[in-house]
Amino acid sequence: MDSLLLKNFDEIENDFIKRLRQHPVFVNIMSINDELFGKVLMQRRFLSIYFTPMYDISIDILESENAKIIARKIVREEYPGEDGNRLSHRESLFSDIVSLGYNKDAILSTRKTSSTRDVLGDMFDLIYLSRSFNKGDLGILSILRFLFEVLVSEEYFMYKKRIEHMGLCCSETSAPNSIRSKFYGPHILYDSKTSKSILDIGPNQISHSDQLTKLLNELIVDEEALSIVCSLMEKSIKIKCKFYSQFTQYI
Numbered sequence: 001m002d003s004l005l006l007k008n009f010d011e012i013e014n015d016f017i018k019r020l021r022q023h024p025v026f027v028n029i030m031s032i033n034d035e036l037f038g039k040v041l042m043q044r045r046f047l048s049i050y051f052t053p054m055y056d057i058s059i060d061i062l063e064s065e066n067a068k069i070i071a072r073k074i075v076r077e078e079y080p081g082e083d084g085n086r087l088s089h090r091e092s093l094f095s096d097i098v099s100l101g102y103n104k105d106a107i108l109s110t111r112k113t114s115s116t117r118d119v120l121g122d123m124f125d126l127i128y129l130s131r132s133f134n135k136g137d138l139g140i141l142s143i144l145r146f147l148f149e150v151l152v153s154e155e156y157f158m159y160k161k162r163i164e165h166m167g168l169c170c171s172e173t174s175a176p177n178s179i180r181s182k183f184y185g186p187h188i189l190y191d192s193k194t195s196k197s198i199l200d201i202g203p204n205q206i207s208h209s210d211q212l213t214k215l216l217n218e219l220i221v222d223e224e225a226l227s228i229v230c231s232l233m234e235k236s237i238k239i240k241c242k243f244y245s246q247f248t249q250y251i
């Protein structure tokens with residue numbers, strides 16, 4: 001692991017994240033109307049529904065047993081409680097959207113737009129494409145970490161102000177009587193790139209991103225590896241921007 005390579009990786013990654021933050025949907029997140037914000041959440045829900053099959057395919061692609069173990073644990077966290085008495089993450093997501101004031105029937109009668117279907121296809125294609133860059137899991141780990149953890153936390157972090165404005169508290173220390181987010185708030189935390197820099201990961205920083213960062217760091221051994229990771233990050237950002245761009249015309 002070369003610290004200069006990792007420093008470059010960190011800076012390039014932050015630039016990609018900035019690109020997503022500058023998307024018109026996020027720049028205007030506080031001023032778009034409730035109906036449009038609801039459309040964004042209901043379409044985004046479909047990407048979450050496909051999270052586990054995408055992770056399952058990724059586990060099949062992974063070669064390192066150590067990486068498979070971490071990925072399996074992440075998937076199992078999606079379904080907490082062995083007695084069926086706790087909400088899955090998808091149910092928590094549904095519950096949060098309802099708590100924001102959107103009608104259950106509206107959520108359930110919403111169908112994927114053609115853009116959302118395209119984006120889902122692009123995400124599956126990117127997972128399969130990772131195999132051609134898979135120098136010891138480099139490709140698939142890059143995608144799992146960036147597209148399915150780092151960017152997810154970023155998206156929900158950008159929703160946070162709007163969600164809280166609509167009465168759903170995302171922070172750990174919410175007032176006793178406030179309605180607390182069951183999905184968005186926890187995912188901001190658990191998926192985040194928690195360390196200020198990927199250079200200073202400590203033993204207690206165990207977000208999903210950071211668990212995968214540890215594996216990825218060991219594989220970024222030269223400029224060629226770094227350029228593979230960067231090209232996959234760029235493809236991931238393009239997919240995310242494509243998803244949000246379907247709403248730009250309504251802003």
Ligand SMILES: [Fe+2]
Nearest residue numbers: 077078089187
């Ligand atoms: Fe989750």
Ligand SMILES: [Fe+2]
Nearest residue numbers: 149190191208
């Ligand atoms: Fe996660």
